[in-house]
Amino acid sequence: MPALPYTSLGHVRIETILYAVLAAGLSAGCESHYAKTDTGKDLSVEELSTENLEATSMELRWSSPQPIQAQLRYGIESINENTVIIDGAPSLEHQVRLHFLRPDTEYRFRVELMVNTFVVGSESGSFVTSPVPDELPDLEVTVNLLENPKLILASMMGNVMSPVVISQEGYYAWWHIEQEEGLLAPRARLANDGQSIYYTAYDRGESEEPDAVYTMKRVWLGDGTVDSFDIRLHHHDFDLLPDDSIAWIKGDMRTESDSSYRGDSIVETAPDGVETVIWSSWDHLDFDMDEPCNASENNVWTHANALNYDDEQGLYLLSVRETDSIVAIKRSTGETQWILGGCESDFDFGGTMPFDGQHQNQFLGDSILVYDNQPSLNVSRVVEYGFGENGAGVRKIWSYDADGAYSTKILGDVQRLDSGHTLITWSTAATMEEVDPTGQLHWQAVFGFGTVLGYNTLLE
DSSP, rough: OOOOOOOOOTSSSSSOOEEEEOOOOOOOOOEEEEETTSOOOOOOOOOOOEEOTTOOOOEEEEEEEEEEEEEEEEEOOOOGGGEEESSSEEEEEEEEEEEEOOOTEEEEEEEEEETEEEEEEEEEEEEOOOOOOTOOOOEEEEEEEOSSOOEEEEEEESSSSSSEEEETTEEEEOOOOOOOOSOOOOOEEEEEEEEEEEEEETTTTOOOTOOOEEEEEEEEEOOOOEEEEEEEEEEEEEOOOTTTTTTEEEEEEEETEEEEEEEEEEEETTSOOOEEEEEEHHHHHHTTSSSSSOOTTTSSOOOEEEEEETTTTEEEEEEEEETTTEEEEETTTTEEEEESSSSTTSSOTOOOSSHHHSOOOOOOSSEEEEEEEOOTTTEEEOOOEEOOOGGGOEEEEEEEEEGGOOSSSOEEEEEEOTTOEEEEEEGGTTTEEEEOOTTOEEEEEEEEEEEEEEEEEEEE
């Protein structure tokens, strides 16, 4: 099974994301097993219950006749596939929530009362997870050579709009279908504490009208509770920062030569709701609509479309589609560090265009990986450029275009994995692929007709 994130409450790396907290016990009957403590007192698990929560989440509750430590073992073929140890002081009441399970599947489990490493009481049972709703498109894994499949948090648009977690084994592990129609939701991210998922839902036309919808939503895993707050004029992408602030792209309208043009800014929203403008294209890029590489449609000057924060470097990487450039911005000062591509590039490409209409990218320190849409060539690709010493020059060091199989005008994602493989999302082709450095395909997933895939995050 895939290795997944674990929460700050667990402190034990397990193969399903979970949290364990104390709670009131509910009743249920299952087979019981008894043992004795070192005082000779018999202990038994009491009031064991299971409850299906949102999507594939499951909650187990039980109590004990005296305060004690507890743990849960569970799995599909064997209860020894996964172990959850509940941290904290000995208690009478015990609760575990499991997330990102396989849908419509029977799991076997055993809850155990523990003294040090000894089991002094236990009870076994089983539960069945919820099925996948009919609204979600078909998901078919057509190639799978992976030894250690992972979970991927993605956004889905088209016939249905939903942040989803998919397993590379070929199933939906979580979903939250957006009920409001006519919105776009290209990005979802897992909260730093692992307890919720953020996603954006905004007006499809990116309208400035007062009634246009621009919301950030936070779905709490388990009960599906949704918190929602306004992020006016947000579009495309956001990132969650280590201090729990949210950094997001904001449309920035200005009037030039009696016409309105939309640039972009990076805004941070702190946990207390205070907004701070970190950077604006109007202050750091040259506005000149007479330059061919600044030509735009519908008075959209920059059209920023992807935002990532590199905590190690303290840099934002902002993809600016209309100028065919990627801008590196220092978070602490808001100053532009360098520009890659376009009219203002700090790097020489010998008169050639490094990318065209690009979207997602990943800064790798000595190189940068870019999803290059290339709408003018009708062939999308992934390309990697290496930086010379002290930033002197760049050169193409790797690319992959699936033999010209995909042409995606919008969105598109790429991520270099620890294995050295590259995870690619061919957005409007509704296909994800994982390839090795030689271009060999190791994994491919194809989604149902009409699906558009947004940006994604590998859940380590």
